Amino acid sequence: MRAYILTIGDEILIGQVTDTNATFMANALNEEGFEVVEHLSVADTREGIMSGLMRATEAADVVLVTGGLGPTKDDITKHVLADFCNTELVFHEESWKRLKKIYRTFGKKATKHHRVQCELPATATVLTNERGTAPGMWLELEGNIIVSMPGVPYEMRQLVRNEVIPRLLEFNGDDKRLRALTILTAGAGETTIAEQIEPVEDSLPEHMSLAYLPNLGTVRLRVTTRGTDEERMKAELEDVRVQIEDIIGDLVYGYGKGDLALAVQSRMQDKKLTLATAESCTGGSIAALITRHPGSSSHFMGSIVAYDNKVKNKVLGVPVNMIRKNGAVSEPVVKAMAEGARKKLGTDYAIATSGVAGPGGGTKDKPVGTIWIAVAGPEGTTARLLSSGKDRKRNIIYTVHQALDMLRRVLDGK
Amino acid sequence: MRAYILTIGDEILIGQVTDTNATFMANALNEEGFEVVEHLSVADTREGIMSGLMRATEAADVVLVTGGLGPTKDDITKHVLADFCNTELVFHEESWKRLKKIYRTFGKKATKHHRVQCELPATATVLTNERGTAPGMWLELEGNIIVSMPGVPYEMRQLVRNEVIPRLLEFNGDDKRLRALTILTAGAGETTIAEQIEPVEDSLPEHMSLAYLPNLGTVRLRVTTRGTDEERMKAELEDVRVQIEDIIGDLVYGYGKGDLALAVQSRMQDKKLTLATAESCTGGSIAALITRHPGSSSHFMGSIVAYDNKVKNKVLGVPVNMIRKNGAVSEPVVKAMAEGARKKLGTDYAIATSGVAGPGGGTKDKPVGTIWIAVAGPEGTTARLLSSGKDRKRNIIYTVHQALDMLRRVLDGK
Structure with a gap:
């Protein structure tokens, strides 16, 4: 199953914020074996969002969209989403009740600014946002799944973990998956390591690959394989791991994630x-x-x-x-x-x-x-x-x- | 002049690294008044890079590309770039001399791994990378400018600052520009601020906009205007600044950049x-x-x-x-x-x-x-x-x- 990450917001395009949401979503999808084909960041405009949705739905089966669901006026995502999915916005009573309750807990009153957050595309399944007021939306459209989430990282993360990934796993069948192993090293540069492990890299079969991710005194080596047989993919990665560790074992400080x-x-x-x-x-x-x-x-x-x-x-x-x-x-x-x-x-x-x-x-x-x-x-x-x-x-x-x-x-x- | 940011690398797509290069380039372009229309991150594959270059050159005049210029084998960017620009790779003697000198300084010897870094598209203007071994490239193609740079942030930044921006400013005529002012606040949330400054926001003319960028206890307010008259744009921004500061002055800790x-x-x-x-x-x-x-x-x-x-x-x-x-x-x-x-x-x-x-x-x-x-x-x-x-x-x-x-x-x- 191919996935696409679409982030919306002028603040990203002008370089005022770094798109860490894309990183989080990519990582979460990758860990579950979904192949992320592209990240695209577009402007807060109807044209920008429409054009992004078109490219995304052509390139992938699932599109995760973040941004543009807040209560302030620069947010038009859901209007465009409704149009793109040939539906209209309707007021979602359950979300409004939830939102009013949240505000009461904080001793505040929900206002008309918040009320507009509860207008949602009629065909959307509402995903509860446990950490904020703007709900997530799950839309299905001619073979594509489009999931729209708020751009606040803390809220988006909870939605991805608890709502989006479990639903996507249900949808995903026996498709070809991607499995990867990351070897964490410190103490030598990218080129030095590449020269030392050249024989290993040269002997990799077509469906496997090796990438170098240098970062100020550390280099992560990412070995990737593709296939449908989990056991075989595991064995392939383990085989490469042993070969690399034999050569540069003193540089290896761990595997997977972790600094x-x-x-x-x-x-x-x-x-x-x-x-x-x-x-x-x-x-x-x-x-x-x-x-x-x-x-x-x-x-x-x-x-x-x-x-x-x-x-x-x-x-x-x-x-x-x-x-x-x-x-x-x-x-x-x-x-x-x-x-x-x-x-x-x-x-x-x-x-x-x-x-x-x-x-x-x-x-x-x-x-x-x-x-x-x-x-x-x-x-x-x-x-x-x-x-x-x-x-x-x-x-x-x-x-x-x-x-x-x-x-x-x-x-x-x- | 419209600009596009294209970043290449599986490490971005799988969420292993955050695309801070895009942020830096966007910011640098924005500061000089270039409008960034999209960021796109694509895979380290011929198809991925080709498709990215096509979308980018259709959407914008200038395309800044990073990634895929290192000495290791997962890097194919420049081969695809040469094909896209209907040219071929040729060995660039000057870059090779420079590279050998750099290695001598460190008491090392440049190897065949490094030599391939000096094969560059024949029609490219070479941009000297003061901080690394992979040179930048400036290509012109039927009205588009494509600039390719290494993905190492430290090297890319120097190239953008010292080589790319000055050249782009030469190219840019009297096009319509974008000017923005950022008001830095702390101590109140996005919605609270939005309610307080609603009258200001409602009175903004069509060509001006206001965006809210919340981040854990701080909110940046970005006011944007478009036009060709620098003096007028300056006055418009100053007018909005004064109006906002009148209302929420105690929250304002500064302007522009800075934490x-x-x-x-x-x-x-x-x-x-x-x-x-x-x-x-x-x-x-x-x-x-x-x-x-x-x-x-x-x-x-x-x-x-x-x-x-x-x-x-x-x-x-x-x-x-x-x-x-x-x-x-x-x-x-x-x-x-x-x-x-x-x-x-x-x-x-x-x-x-x-x-x-x-x-x-x-x-x-x-x-x-x-x-x-x-x-x-x-x-x-x-x-x-x-x-x-x-x-x-x-x-x-x-x-x-x-x-x-x-x-x-x-x-x-x-």
């Missing part, structure tokens, strides 16, 4: 270890990535973001003379930061970072992109020097990945 | 004030957002991420008894955290957060989404209770916005 913070979390939880960070140039970004994950409080105790040198000295105990002599961006200081955090927060391990993230602050000896990272643990303290580029955000994220991977390797004994 | 961290930064820099954060449930995310901005070291001293209660006590000086009596998620504790950070880091102001981010940790009295925030400053310490939802990431980001806006209002005297 380096999650890889560290699972290892620390298994071994009942605790972690702290002492961050200068990363400014809290390592701690922020770690704590995005549920359950991180079991191993993560906290962080000292020592942006100013006084904080390095006063809270982490880095001697003023050491900073004066070597500069804050130096091996002794980053090691002392890691050791200071480990001691202050009483943890088994600590990660530290100190570098010139840019765009300012660079010198001839220590240009922008000069970054020290350190890991302190029961085995002692080690430090590494990174040479990154000139882009501030990129330097921060690259450092977050490298520092977490440094700890991951210590924990893996690699 | 709440940047709004706080500019205010603190103007007044030469310093800031620290004490973060529990936000886990360093406030510090991370603040330090993403260049120049943040002028006002931001650091953060204590006190994820564990021991850290709240030991580093921030929150009394053990206070935590025991009230729980960590409470008004006295969040105030003590803010005051502790302000004292420990010697700053003018400090922000603190303590809450149940979820999915675990909720109780009947303090369900998931119960979050306290506080601001401590020379005027004293104030705290606010937030009731957020059940989604962990959403709760964290919502809290980051609310806490920064709380400080912004203190600094604005609102």
Whole structure:
């Protein structure tokens, strides 16, 4: 079953928001074996939406549409949808009752602005939006399924998970499916990996493929196969996985989804270890990535973001003379930061970072992109020097990945 | 001049990466007054790319293409591009020399994998990629301009800024342009704002429009106008701005681009004030957002991420008894955290957060989404209770916005 993702909104076209809804829907569809053929983002206009619906229904069996269902006046999606499906909008009493109840719960009153949200295409099956006021709609039209959802990510996600995917699985028969395996690596670039695993790639049969997804110090390798025999597809993927791991096993930190913070979390939880960070140039970004994950409080105790040198000295105990002599961006200081955090927060391990993230602050000896990272643990303290580029955000994220991977390797004994 | 964004890559279609390239290009085009008509993401296949190029060249004058120019085997974009433009690939000696030099600088040798990157469509103007090995290409075809760039965000951005936009501006004559103004607000929802500014919206002429872009506690209002007279368009936007600010001025924290961290930064820099954060449930995310901005070291001293209660006590000086009596998620504790950070880091102001981010940790009295925030400053310490939802990431980001806006209002005297 082929699926199409159609997102509506001028805010996407002008680049004011990134289309994370498309990513979420694509991922959810892909996990269930639906093939996503295209994403298209169109303007909030009748012509834009009509043209998008036409391309989508020609290219695929299922079209997931988001955006344009809010109470404000820039939203015309459902009028166009009704026209496209040769039907008209009717007032949906059940949705209005639900909406009024929601507003009462919040001590507010639903207004005429909200009432228009309950006018829905007559032939639509209404999908309850548990997290908001604009309902989802399921429309069937000459062999196509069109599902329209609000563009608010939090609401759309619940609808996709609880309403759309289960209904689509019911519809889907024994069609040819797509199965994929993702190998997560850190520590080498795309080209280096490609050269090392070239024999594996060259020996892949026609119906299998390999893609490289590099991201600032990490590369995900995605192996895909197509077919109808689940067991055979599984075996094919496992065979390629073993071949690749034989060659670049030290770079592999996991499979499927999950970032380096999650890889560290699972290892620390298994071994009942605790972690702290002492961050200068990363400014809290390592701690922020770690704590995005549920359950991180079991191993993560906290962080000292020592942006100013006084904080390095006063809270982490880095001697003023050491900073004066070597500069804050130096091996002794980053090691002392890691050791200071480990001691202050009483943890088994600590990660530290100190570098010139840019765009300012660079010198001839220590240009922008000069970054020290350190890991302190029961085995002692080690430090590494990174040479990154000139882009501030990129330097921060690259450092977050490298520092977490440094700890991951210590924990893996690699 | 109408522009089209075409991104190529299975990794986008399967939802493994979010298409931030489209956002960047859209934004860059929009800022220069080009109208972006659609974004389309297609598969890494000949059919996918061909079909995408056909739709794009029909819909717009300029097509910006990213992806599919790397050295690995899943990349076929330029072969299809050459066919689409009725030309063939030829070896580009200049690019090969450049590439070999880059590799020498890194002490490496360019290989046959890299050599194929220098085979380019014969009719293409080569755009130098200052940040990578795959060059950009500028192709003209029967009234259309097609620009192909690598999909690595960092490389694409440099090409768009330094090569593509300047060339497009040369091409663009006195066409009708699009001008927009964005009003940044925090502290009220989309519907509330829509009701308050309804008279302004109703009085907009046909060629102007207003869109609402809500994002977890913030709403951006985008006012757009079209025309050829720059002065008149400017005056129209200014007129609407004044009308809106008259009604919801207390919610407005800025104009154009920029998040709440940047709004706080500019205010603190103007007044030469310093800031620290004490973060529990936000886990360093406030510090991370603040330090993403260049120049943040002028006002931001650091953060204590006190994820564990021991850290709240030991580093921030929150009394053990206070935590025991009230729980960590409470008004006295969040105030003590803010005051502790302000004292420990010697700053003018400090922000603190303590809450149940979820999915675990909720109780009947303090369900998931119960979050306290506080601001401590020379005027004293104030705290606010937030009731957020059940989604962990959403709760964290919502809290980051609310806490920064709380400080912004203190600094604005609102």
